[in-house]
Amino acid sequence: MSAFDVMSDTELYQPVTVEDAVVLASRLAENAWLVAGGQDTYGWLKDRAKNTQAMIELSRIPELSGIKRSASGIEIGATTTLTEIANSKLIQQLIPLLGEAAQHVASPQIRNVGSIAGNIAQDTRCWYYRRGLSCYRAGGNLCYADTPEGMNREHCLFGASRCVAVSPSDTAPALVALGATIVIADSSGNHTIAAEDFFVGPDIDITRMNILKPGQIIVSIHIPADPEINVRHYFEKVADRNVWDFALVNIAVSLEMQAGKITKARFVCAGVDCKPYRLKEVERYCENKAAGSETAEGAARLAAKGAVPLNHNHFKIALMQNLVRRALRG
Amino acid sequence: MNAKLTRRRFIKGVIASSVAAVSSGSALYVNAASGAVHLGIVERLITLTVNGRKRRVDVLPQEMLADTLRKRLGLTGTKISCNRGECGACTVLIDDLAYYACSTLTHSVSAKNIRTVEGLQAADGTLHPLQQAFIEELSPQCGFCTPGQLMSAVALLQSSPKPTRQEARQALSGNLCRCGAYEQYLNGVMRASGQKRQTGKTGL
Ligand SMILES: Cc1cc2nc3c(=O)[nH]c(=O)nc-3n(C[C@H](O)[C@H](O)[C@H](O)COP(=O)(O)OP(=O)(O)OC[C@H]3O[C@@H](n4cnc5c(N)ncnc54)[C@H](O)[C@@H]3O)c2cc1C
Ligand code: FES
Ligand code: FES
Numbered sequence A: 001m002s003a004f005d006v007m008s009d010t011e012l013y014q015p016v017t018v019e020d021a022v023v024l025a026s027r028l029a030e031n032a033w034l035v036a037g038g039q040d041t042y043g044w045l046k047d048r049a050k051n052t053q054a055m056i057e058l059s060r061i062p063e064l065s066g067i068k069r070s071a072s073g074i075e076i077g078a079t080t081t082l083t084e085i086a087n088s089k090l091i092q093q094l095i096p097l098l099g100e101a102a103q104h105v106a107s108p109q110i111r112n113v114g115s116i117a118g119n120i121a122q123d124t125r126c127w128y129y130r131r132g133l134s135c136y137r138a139g140g141n142l143c144y145a146d147t148p149e150g151m152n153r154e155h156c157l158f159g160a161s162r163c164v165a166v167s168p169s170d171t172a173p174a175l176v177a178l179g180a181t182i183v184i185a186d187s188s189g190n191h192t193i194a195a196e197d198f199f200v201g202p203d204i205d206i207t208r209m210n211i212l213k214p215g216q217i218i219v220s221i222h223i224p225a226d227p228e229i230n231v232r233h234y235f236e237k238v239a240d241r242n243v244w245d246f247a248l249v250n251i252a253v254s255l256e257m258q259a260g261k262i263t264k265a266r267f268v269c270a271g272v273d274c275k276p277y278r279l280k281e282v283e284r285y286c287e288n289k290a291a292g293s294e295t296a297e298g299a300a301r302l303a304a305k306g307a308v309p310l311n312h313n314h315f316k317i318a319l320m321q322n323l324v325r326r327a328l329r330g
Numbered sequence B: 001m002n003a004k005l006t007r008r009r010f011i012k013g014v015i016a017s018s019v020a021a022v023s024s025g026s027a028l029y030v031n032a033a034s035g036a037v038h039l040g041i042v043e044r045l046i047t048l049t050v051n052g053r054k055r056r057v058d059v060l061p062q063e064m065l066a067d068t069l070r071k072r073l074g075l076t077g078t079k080i081s082c083n084r085g086e087c088g089a090c091t092v093l094i095d096d097l098a099y100y101a102c103s104t105l106t107h108s109v110s111a112k113n114i115r116t117v118e119g120l121q122a123a124d125g126t127l128h129p130l131q132q133a134f135i136e137e138l139s140p141q142c143g144f145c146t147p148g149q150l151m152s153a154v155a156l157l158q159s160s161p162k163p164t165r166q167e168a169r170q171a172l173s174g175n176l177c178r179c180g181a182y183e184q185y186l187n188g189v190m191r192a193s194g195q196k197r198q199t200g201k202t203g204l
Helices: A018-031 A041-047 A082-087 A089-094 A096-103 A108-113 A116-121 A171-177 A280-286 A293-302 A315-329 B002-024 B065-072 B129-136 B146-159 B165-171 B182-192
Strands: A011-013 A032-035 A054-057 A067-069 A073-077 A181-186 A189-194 A217-224 A230-238 A249-258 A261-270 B045-050 B053-058 B091-094 B097-100 B113-115
Touching (some): A018 A032, A018 A054, A018 A181, A018 A217, A067 A089, A082 A089, A082 A096, A082 A116, A089 A096, A096 A171, A096 A230, A116 A217, A171 A249, A171 A261, A230 A315, A249 A315, A261 A280, A280 A293, B053 B065, B091 B146, B129 B146, B146 B165, B146 B182, B165 B182
Parallel strands (some): A011 A054, A032 A054, B045 B113
Antiparallel strands (some): A067 A073, A181 A189, A181 A217, A230 A249, B045 B053, B091 B097, B091 B113
């Protein structure tokens, strides 16, 4: 495959209202590609690994951008940038976990344009797939990463089903841990779905990473936040470099605390499954225990239970265990 | 002075956005013969504001800003290296924020202020304080990454005139330097902001 400097010819639409965008998206359906910041899109189109006849740019739609306090928490518009999220006082106060996650994405320049919706709807980074090889995910009949010679250091521990690619997003695990919901618009109206149910693995649909169908647009993301509840957040990302690199494993943790005990726990990792992976055994184990090194040790033992490592990614098991340990030690 | 500027910007912004709204329209035009949709489709001939000047230019729908700047407007100070958002050589300012010009559609910034390295020096040729400081600190080695480093540093000093060295390191973290002159660039930022180097034990 050769890399090209420029994208091939496409149309570009710049609607200024959500209604117009929905009309365009449903009319053009699979012939169009939604673009917010474009940071996941342009690589595909420049490499010609994927192509489109038209781009529908969402960043000129004012109602899609901004961070607001809502009755139950915080509402974030789909095209709000990661920089805006990381710098938001409201987010720092009420849901610091999301601000931390946004701050760890890519580089300052990418965060200045990359949107929250684009971040969760981004495609996987498996390089065989991104090179345009005809793998299962691309409609072929082989997973190049899961062969004896496959380079699969970055691939999954859980949820493999022919494809072993992982969810690359830093904000997705934070949104799942926070119990966020996502509002999606299409020609039939608005639909709300839990962040956890937004993502799909290859067992459900091997060609997509989420439930979005052509013609559907993420409008906003809602995160419940109650300042009365005492919550502890923890985010950590392990990557080869501090900038640009995707997480080998990241962890987003939300712990509701009462009288020194954990009453509700959410542990979510990216980089280990094709969708954000909830550590349910760890969650159950932590409930009604105090956060601290004793709980941390017990929880760490359960962190990667059931993992099925590939040739080159056994180290992710230790990473998961250590991240859980650190989250609970605080 | 500042208030005036902001008001002017605000008014300019309002004018720009109402023009955008009118030109994109909100009606749906469907070509009866082809069934093609023309809602908010871009015009190729647009006016860009680059370094304070209006430039009329013919831009393909899928064209990246780095190409428009270099190939159509002759502004070759903005470098293209990876062309994939992974190095920072193409960094420019869009409404005072650092963007990768290789990964920005020209059409998506047509209503915004674009600033490139060519726009840093004063009309009489006096260098920008950061350019001067980079020279005095011998920041560039080969110099290829320098325009990008400058633009990230300008963005930083505009929002935070006296950054700590750590803040500067963060702000320049989206700019690779193959020569490894990172500490020298940070020395330049500290000098331009009128501060001591604040280095650690290494003495760099
Ligand atoms: C060098 C590099 C490093 C990166 N590093 C990281 C990293 O460390 N962590 C990380 O999480 N990400 C990383 N990214 C990935 C990603 O580009 C950014 O995270 C960014 O947030 C994507 O947002 P965007 O708005 O630019 O996406 P776009 O490219 O505009 O969109 C991405 C996808 O989402 C869809 N989409 C966008 N908006 C909507 C919407 N409103 N409704 C429905 N679908 C929509 C698009 O159709 C497209 O398929 C990196 C990217 C690059 C190029
Ligand atoms: S050329 Fe744009 S980031 Fe490398
Ligand atoms: S000075 Fe040579 S790449 Fe930075």
